[in-house]
Amino acid sequence: MGEVTVRLDDLPLRDDLRGMTPYGAPQAALPVALNVNENTHPVPSEVADDILDAIARALRDVNRYPDREFTGLREAFAEYLGHGLVREQIWAANGSNEVLQHLLQAFGGPGRRAMGFAPTYSMYPILTRATGAEWIAGEREHDFGLSPAFAAEQVSRENPDIVFLCAPNNPTGTPLGLDVIEAVYAVTDGIVIVDEAYQEFAPHDEPSAVTLLPGRPRLVVSRTMSKAFAFAGARVGYLAADPAVIDALRLVRLPYHLSTLTQAAATAALGHADTMLSMVDEIVAQRDRISATVAALGYTAHESWTNFVLFGGVDDPAATWKALYDRGVLIRDVGIAHHLRVTAGTADETTAFLDALASVGSRA
Template sequence: MTFTAPLREELRGVEPYGAPQIDVPVQLNVNENPYGPSEAVVADVAAAVADATRTLNRYPDREFTALREDLAAYLGHGVTPAQVWAANGSNEVMLQILQAFGGPGRTAVSFAPTYSMYPEYARDAMTDWVVGHREEDFSLDVAHAVEVIAKHRPSVVLLPSPNNPTGTALPPATVTAVCAAAAEVDGIVVIDEAYGEFRRAGTPSALEVLAETPNLVVSRTMSKAFALAGARLGYLAASTEITDALRVVRLPYHLSAVTQAVARVALRHADELLARVDDLRAERDRTVSWLRGQGLTVAESDANYVLFGRFADRHAVWQGLLDQGVLIRETGPDGWLRVSVGTPAEMTAFHTALTATLGRGLG
């Protein structure tokens, strides 16, 4: 018997998303925090997981009440537990947003270059996808954004800040202007602050305008600054009208008892886990200066990664680094590469490998 799986036509031939997973000594391609938890955090996590294990025969709290309380306290800015939502990584948070507010006959908008998963969320939620453009310096022109929103009338606008892959943060005036334009067409605006904790001093969070902006959603993750990528916990703050809508589309008991327990431990140790953020900021700024000193063009970054270029053959540069045991990311506009910020030793290895690669005339 022959059989052809009835795959949706738009999915035929599509490769699954994912950065290369290559076992090399220096991995600087997926923006992970290079500093693992302390033994004190490990012990606290182990104890919390042990407690959760004792009741794994029962379903977890599907409203993750205690975790929402902890996340609200961490976010501050007057955010209440009812305004908080969480899921398995910010990826699931974004997909749930598109499931609730997108769908057939609706449109989602972003501005390129932007996070490469956004069009996949839209596709999976059967939502039309429209992409505008950013300026040469990767900032967002408000007039252009307003024009795109007025023309396409999106139900969802997705804006990472800091932007992935460029590291560019949005000023509050831009956020409020985009939210006002989206409100005119009954749309919501998601400011994706997955890398928000890495912002440079003086760069504000969109949380500062959340209280007076009912169609604003501010999303975060514990994967980056909290060094919790393996635990898969993303979350957002928004009006209760929005968070209640997400409860409709979530799968039953979508956050396991173990995930909730681990996330709550991380929040209890927030001061310790976030202490390395300053180190990574400083290393990022040193990396920007060093790359510019090599004559390269480098985007301003408020994240834990740096976009640099421009290369006639960026793949040759990427391969040249990989041949020396350093893995970075071939992403963003043509001619650009992105390097995650690692430990000082990892960044020294990156400097050495890039110098040798460019010295051979590659790129």
């Protein structure tokens, strides 16, 4: 049992899925893993204790289905985001990827098109095609940025049903101004999704796209607990939007899609938001340290408002990646010519990466 008897191509797979490859980053048990933009700081012990207590209480009723509307969690997200949001404007799912999938299932699908600006988060085209829609790859400017006019012209020309705006952008770290979001929204009748997975790592005085929600019923702002909240393993994503959008997502979600234990853990973590976010400034300091040091080594560090740094000027990314791997440091080749990406880790992890990169040889 368990042996392969047919090839994938021999199965009656959907035609539009043939040739696709699943999402995945290398997984290896190396001492320093800085390749998937995790928060490398563990959940603080006092918060972990409270989360464990919440899960223990939830276990007493785990024989029953969870709250289908995850009311308490939505209220907690609304309070965290602020700006007068209420629970009727909040949705959540098992990671922001499932949030995005729900949006594509509701507003995309066969005969419809979704658009983003490459290079950007690699799951956008995968989710788009997996839900039967067509993916359109727009362009970015030479510095990976997007001006309002440049973005709006492309959206107006292509007229997609869904537009993805990654703010700040992954895998480049590039900021995205609110004026870009406003310009794109003005030229489309479709859904505009602003993916703020890394918003907490932006400068504190930079406003969120949440501030643009009033009067824009087709605007959606997606977030995750994976990054700033160190909750990658818990798989919790959420969004804010007009209540009508939330009603649309109920049409496509699976019944009871958020488990009782997930709801308990996430709600408890949000109750300690200040503590959970206290590590963000330290991560930002390590990010900026990486940028300064790789620049001193002769590489080009692109501006980043995230918890990672994309650096260019790498003569042979595959060889450099392997040399770092051999030194016990795992980073990411994101497929951008002459570039590599590294997550900002703890101070010790950052030191290990910078020492390993220096030992590979600088370009200065």
